[in-house]
Amino acid sequence: MKPPPRIKQTFRLSAELSRDLADYARRRRVAQGDVVQAALSSHLSPDGADRLEAALARRLDRMTRQIDRLERHIMISNETLALFVRFWLTAVPPLPDSAQAAAQAKGRERFEGFVETLGRRLAKGRSFADEIVQDVPATTSADPDEE
Incomplete structure (x- = not known):
């Protein structure tokens, strides 16, 4: 089957758009007219x-x-x-002043353990929210405090 006849059109493009068209056609190894035709077909397609x-x-x-x-x-x-x-x-309960230093040291130790555990969990991709969804059965109540 013979391709439809082509009609020559003359129009002006900005210098920048003309350069972009030439660069694109060169990179794709196609004629500039084919690029323009494809773009117009796509743009005008209902x-x-x-x-x-x-x-x-x-x-x-x-x-x-x-x-x-x-x-x-x-x-x-x-x-x-x-x-x-x-x-x-x-x-x-609140701590007496004499126990504050020991409690702070223990708190730092526990916090370091917490950060290490958090890092391992994040590295594995396991999230607490996913565990909650798996562990807690779905309820029909819209307000969880109603139960």
Whole structure:
């Protein structure tokens, strides 16, 4: 089958766009006219806008799901920290002045162990939020404090 006839068109491009077109065509080893024709076909295609919109919608949906997961993980982290602080403040009695130095030394030792454990867990890719999701059964209640 014979290709459709080609009609010569004359138009002007900015110097920068002309250089970009020449560079692109040279890198791809195609004629500049073929690059212009492909670009115009894509731009003028009636379904081109629909394809672009569908691709953007898919990407936005994926980003929304990722943001929802991040929001959930942050909520779990914040709630965990708040519960721990409340428990710690209510369960740990104040120390007498004579025990402060020993408690601070023990605290530094425990904190170093905590940081090492955290580093190992992060290196393995294991997260506390994932463990929470696995360990806690799903509830039908919208408010976890109702139970």
